[in-house]
Amino acid sequence: MERRALILEAAAREFERVGYAATTIAAVAREAGVPQGTLHFHFPTKVSLALGVIDEQNVRTFDVVSHVDSSPTVALVAASRGIAGMLLTDPVVSAGIRLSLERGEFGAATAAFYEQWIGGISDLFRLSIAAGELRTDLSAEELGATVVPMFTGVQLVSAVRTGRQDLFPAVAAMWRIVIAGIAAPRHRERLLGVVAELFGDQPVGA
Amino acid sequence: MERRALILEAAAREFERVGYAATTIAAVAREAGVPQGTLHFHFPTKVSLALGVIDEQNVRTFDVVSHVDSSPTVALVAASRGIAGMLLTDPVVSAGIRLSLERGEFGAATAAFYEQWIGGISDLFRLSIAAGELRTDLSAEELGATVVPMFTGVQLVSAVRTGRQDLFPAVAAMWRIVIAGIAAPRHRERLLGVVAELFGDQPVGA
Numbered sequence: 001m002e003r004r005a006l007i008l009e010a011a012a013r014e015f016e017r018v019g020y021a022a023t024t025i026a027a028v029a030r031e032a033g034v035p036q037g038t039l040h041f042h043f044p045t046k047v048s049l050a051l052g053v054i055d056e057q058n059v060r061t062f063d064v065v066s067h068v069d070s071s072p073t074v075a076l077v078a079a080s081r082g083i084a085g086m087l088l089t090d091p092v093v094s095a096g097i098r099l100s101l102e103r104g105e106f107g108a109a110t111a112a113f114y115e116q117w118i119g120g121i122s123d124l125f126r127l128s129i130a131a132g133e134l135r136t137d138l139s140a141e142e143l144g145a146t147v148v149p150m151f152t153g154v155q156l157v158s159a160v161r162t163g164r165q166d167l168f169p170a171v172a173a174m175w176r177i178v179i180a181g182i183a184a185p186r187h188r189e190r191l192l193g194v195v196a197e198l199f200g201d202q203p204v205g206a
Numbered sequence: 207m208e209r210r211a212l213i214l215e216a217a218a219r220e221f222e223r224v225g226y227a228a229t230t231i232a233a234v235a236r237e238a239g240v241p242q243g244t245l246h247f248h249f250p251t252k253v254s255l256a257l258g259v260i261d262e263q264n265v266r267t268f269d270v271v272s273h274v275d276s277s278p279t280v281a282l283v284a285a286s287r288g289i290a291g292m293l294l295t296d297p298v299v300s301a302g303i304r305l306s307l308e309r310g311e312f313g314a315a316t317a318a319f320y321e322q323w324i325g326g327i328s329d330l331f332r333l334s335i336a337a338g339e340l341r342t343d344l345s346a347e348e349l350g351a352t353v354v355p356m357f358t359g360v361q362l363v364s365a366v367r368t369g370r371q372d373l374f375p376a377v378a379a380m381w382r383i384v385i386a387g388i389a390a391p392r393h394r395e396r397l398l399g400v401v402a403e404l405f406g407d408q409p410v411g412a
Contacts, residue, residue: 101362102308111366138382146360146379153359154352156307160317173352176344181387 004042007032008056011049012095020050020099050099051109057096058113061086065120072127073134073187074194077175079124080151081198084171087155088164101156118144133191136182143182150174172199210248213238214262217255218301226256226305256305257315263302264319267292271326278333279340279393280400283381285330286357287404290377293361294370307362324350339397342388349388356380378405 010032014023025046029036043049064082069075086093100110122144128134136143154174158167175195183191216238220229231252235242249255270288275281292299306316328350334340342349360380364373381401389397 107366114363114367136383136386138379142379143383146376146383149359149363149376150356150380151359152363153355153357156362157320157355157358160313161320170352170355173344173348174356177342177349177352177387178383179387180342181383181385 135184218297341390
């Protein structure tokens with residue numbers, strides 16, 4: 001792994017372990033196994049390190065959206081499954097999403113990423129509508145601008161309530177409601193079947 | 207207003223204006239017009255002040271849920287409209303929700319409030335199911351454990367994207383999807399009409 005990536009992975013692990021406020025540049029350098037001078041060369045401040053993690057998280061998660069399935073709605077559900085999986089296994093993704101939700105100094109970066117996400121997801125919803133998979137009076141833009149925040153909230157509350165242990169059933173329950181609400185009748189059962197298949201078939205909540 | 211309430215209102219305004227980290231006890235005392243000693247008597251630390259705001263926010267918002275309409279689903283939609291309105295006008299509510307989303311030291315309080323909210327909203331969904339207003343294979347618990355996080359995300363993203371300017375249409379779009387997904391067919395048009403009436407009929411997003 002190149003040094004910049006090594007440093008971001010180490011920073012993500014530290015941010016997740018002790019939180020942003022308690023993370024030190026020295027600890028990240030130690031964890032990454034690089035001299036502090038090298039770390040300072042890539043990331044002069046702790047803020048730049050956090051923004052680097054947020055940025056890398058965004059690249060990694062956005063990557064799972066670009067592979068369009070033969071069914072655009074399945075591609076949407078599969079993208080959310082991919083991101084949920086990364087939230088459980090990739091510290092850069094979990095730390096990046098956690099940092100970007102802790103507003104304040106990262107607000108500007110966060111706002112730009114929401115626009116990017118809502119744009120990308122709206123594009124997929126546009127394809128879903130064009131493919132005849134949906135029947136709804138909401139536009140593709142309205143669907144993107146609503147489902148992205150829904151997913152944001154579902155993963156956030158799953159983190160707070162169960163440390164993400166119920167993340168898959170929680171995202172699945174979101175899709176069961178959304179698909180029942182917007183799918184064209186002749187696609188509904190197939191799409192609900194895809195949700196059950198991708199996320200397993202467990203109950204949500206305690 | 208009694209002194210404790212005065213202090214909480216002043217603290218909420220300061221937390222909203224400059225953020226948690228930059229808020230000082232001295233500034234809150236000045237804003238509330240009380241001696242610092244009085245403030246310390248009620249709230250010995252800044253953390254206790256933040257927890258006080260979160261607690262008071264929870265009391266105020268939970269209050270709007272307790273008035274059950276003749277239609278439990280309308281009561282649910284009306285409660286979300288009430289909370290959205292308070293987010294726009296009551297600094298204790300907006301500061302409390304912002305603080306409770308900034309995890310870390312408030313995580314434990316936040317987790318307990320989610321349980322309370324999900325419990326309360328699930329109770330209303332149980333009434334909706336009993337009243338025959340819903341047709342869904344999700345249980346009342348699953349609905350509560352999904353719609354509360356959806357609302358959390360929708361109001362959060364509205365705050366980040368537009369400073370809550372699109373909060374009403376954003377919450378309305380959430381309900382349009384949810385109601386289309388779970389309402390019994392013969393109640394669907396009426397409930398969608400209630401959403402349009404309570405939130406106005408504007409498009410969401412930019």
